[in-house]
Amino acid sequence: MTDNDLRKILEQAITERNDKHGKGGAAKVAIILGMSQSQLSWFRKGTYPNPEPILEKIREVFGQEVIFCPEIGAIPFADCAAHKKRLPTTDSFYARMYRACKCCPNNGGKP
Known part of the structure; x- marks a missing residue:
């Protein structure tokens, strides 16, 4: 899987976990991935300094590979x-x- 595929999977997981107002999904996904909401936010913005471990965790938890x-x-x-x-x-x-x-x-x- 490419980085873009994994990022799409992450965004889909967040969307699926949002409440009826379209909020809260990122917090739930951060907990599932074992990281803080801030780390997940930095990763989603592309400013996280070492994204490889996060990509690997997304692949493990949400990937259907x-x-x-x-x-x-x-x-x-x-x-x-x-x-x-x-x-x-x-x-x-x-x-x-x-x-x-x-x-x-x-x-x-x-x-």
Whole structure:
């Protein structure tokens, strides 16, 4: 997805969450994304100094993108992001996913 696609998705998410007066959606989206309303406002104006993490979060939370996981097949991008962030564990599935994510091309690793 391009930056413009993600920005359109963000604006759509805000519009969907507005009240009947057309307000409040940005505050709700900021909470969902785990950021302040000010940060979201700066991002929307194009003045946020480092927009990449915000774009990635929009992609995770609101994007409907499906990617190919070499370990388990086609999965939503949000699931991929959750597996990348998971710490190692003794559960066999999650231990396998932890090892796979470390070298996955979707995670910048080398297969």
